[in-house]
Amino acid sequence: MTGAAAVNVTSSRAMVATLGLVATLCGVLIVSAYQGTLSAVTANKRIALERAVFKVIPGAASMKEFVATTAGIEPAAGQSSGNGVKFYAAYGPSGELKGIAAEGGATGYADVVRILYAYDPDRQAITGLGVVGMRETPGIGDKILTDQAFLANFAALDVRLDADAKALANPVKVVKHGSKRNPWEIDAISGATVTSKAVGKGINDSAQRLLPRLAPNLDKLRSK
Amino acid sequence: MALPGQTQLSHMEEFMEGIWKQNPVFVMVLGMCPTLAVSVSAVNSLSMGIATTFVLVCSTLLVSLIRKLVPKEVRIATYIVIIATFVTVVDYLIQAISLAVYDALGAFIQLIVVNCIILGRAEAHASKNPPLRTVVNALGMGLGFTLGLLSLGAVREIFGAGKLFGFSLFGPDFQPWVVMVLPPGGFFVLGAWLLLFNWLKNRKVDGALVKPLEGHTHA
Numbered sequence: 001m002t003g004a005a006a007v008n009v010t011s012s013r014a015m016v017a018t019l020g021l022v023a024t025l026c027g028v029l030i031v032s033a034y035q036g037t038l039s040a041v042t043a044n045k046r047i048a049l050e051r052a053v054f055k056v057i058p059g060a061a062s063m064k065e066f067v068a069t070t071a072g073i074e075p076a077a078g079q080s081s082g083n084g085v086k087f088y089a090a091y092g093p094s095g096e097l098k099g100i101a102a103e104g105g106a107t108g109y110a111d112v113v114r115i116l117y118a119y120d121p122d123r124q125a126i127t128g129l130g131v132v133g134m135r136e137t138p139g140i141g142d143k144i145l146t147d148q149a150f151l152a153n154f155a156a157l158d159v160r161l162d163a164d165a166k167a168l169a170n171p172v173k174v175v176k177h178g179s180k181r182n183p184w185e186i187d188a189i190s191g192a193t194v195t196s197k198a199v200g201k202g203i204n205d206s207a208q209r210l211l212p213r214l215a216p217n218l219d220k221l222r223s224k
Numbered sequence: 225m226a227l228p229g230q231t232q233l234s235h236m237e238e239f240m241e242g243i244w245k246q247n248p249v250f251v252m253v254l255g256m257c258p259t260l261a262v263s264v265s266a267v268n269s270l271s272m273g274i275a276t277t278f279v280l281v282c283s284t285l286l287v288s289l290i291r292k293l294v295p296k297e298v299r300i301a302t303y304i305v306i307i308a309t310f311v312t313v314v315d316y317l318i319q320a321i322s323l324a325v326y327d328a329l330g331a332f333i334q335l336i337v338v339n340c341i342i343l344g345r346a347e348a349h350a351s352k353n354p355p356l357r358t359v360v361n362a363l364g365m366g367l368g369f370t371l372g373l374l375s376l377g378a379v380r381e382i383f384g385a386g387k388l389f390g391f392s393l394f395g396p397d398f399q400p401w402v403v404m405v406l407p408p409g410g411f412f413v414l415g416a417w418l419l420l421f422n423w424l425k426n427r428k429v430d431g432a433l434v435k436p437l438e439g440h441t442h443a
Contacts, residue, residue: 010295010296010297014295015295015297015298018293018294018295018298018302019298019301019302019305022290022294022302022305022306023305026305026306026308026309029309029310029313030309030312030313033312033313033316033317034316036316037316037317037319037320040320040321041316041319041320044319044320044322044323045323048323048324133327135330137402137406138264138384138402138405138406139400139402139405140402
């Protein structure tokens with residue numbers, strides 16, 4: 001049953017040739033689109049990230065990307081190994097360290113809530129919260145961005161390390177609305193508890209990994 | 225190029241097909257997945273409409289150009305490869321233009337690949353018509369789809385957020401109908417629009433068009 005058997009049957013060669021030709025043409029199109037937009041896309045991503053970091057760290061004018069591993073910290077250079085924790089050091093106009101920002105994430109109501117938090121090494125506290133990406137219910141879960149009472153939790157959320165600097169002295173905890181007693185607790189939004197908990201878990205998971213690695217290396221970050 | 229016994233549509237008629245008579249959203253009710261999912265705001269609707277139109281025009285043009293070369297056995301595979309290519313291109317273009325729009329549209333940009341309007345146009349129209357006619361028809365269809373998305377997106381944004389294209393309409397005292405930007409709101413608004421269009425169509429069929437247009441009030 002090859003192509004030669006019947007007159008009105010297309011030969012396999014023609015089919016393979018057509019598909020090959022179309023695939024080649026499409027391949028060229030995709031690669032040129034990728035190459036053509038690459039610089040604009042990277043620039044866009046950098047701007048978006050900078051904007052997010054500068055929003056949680058007021059007064060910052062520039063930032064540098066670092067990776068914290070068990071061995072220490074190093075400037076992020078392209079693709080890093082999966083083990084390190086990425087963070088951003090933000091500097092003021094005259095080069096002084098303004099704060100540190102890092103990403104965290106935990107499953108919320110609809111999908112992963114990806115957050116960016118600011119860490120103030122002098123006060124050993126979380127001092128700002130931003131959202132990188134979420135698909136929470138509009139008007140309910142997205143209150144984490146607008147609810148002033150909730151955002152007040154992040155004026156100075158205590159994340160000091162324990163005696164041997166291996167973990168947080170008090171894990172960040174989300175408590176029921178109105179029952180916050182300690183500076184390391186987050187007062188949940190009533191009606192958006194799941195999303196609030198995701199924020200707390202995202203911060204806690206990320207801070208538990210990052211801060212013990214960061215603490216011995218802070219001096220390296222002080223100067224730009 | 226018309227087949228014997230078949231009346232050829234003028235280019236203008238071809239263009240208007242997608243906007244009115246064969247509107248993908250309101251008449252053919254195709255591509256409902258992106259229509260309902262991204263039409264939460266007018267800006268999202270507009271960007272999705274433009275992206276889909278771009279893919280639609282480019283892929284149907286290419287399909288039409290190579291229509292005589294492609295053996296019928298592998299035509300679907302060829303069309304899908306071509307459509308997927310232009311979706312990838314548009315994916316990169318949107319990332320380059322605005323990451324905010326890219327994040328808002330999410331997976332629905334990639335899902336343009338399986339938008340039945342596009343494969344439908346490639347198979348039913350582009351594979352049988354010369355390039356110019358195809359592009360005109362695809363432009364009409366794309367515009368019709370965009371208009372359909374916009375009419376959903378605008379209504380949902382106005383009621384669900386009190387805004388239009390991001391501009392606040394009713395002042396700070398407006399209590400948004402959150403349900404409008406949630407999935408059920410999409411169905412409500414689509415249902416209302418379909419009702420309106422079917423009512424218009426029936427009125428025309430009944431020959432009641434002689435009466436002057438009465439202002440129809442809907443709360």
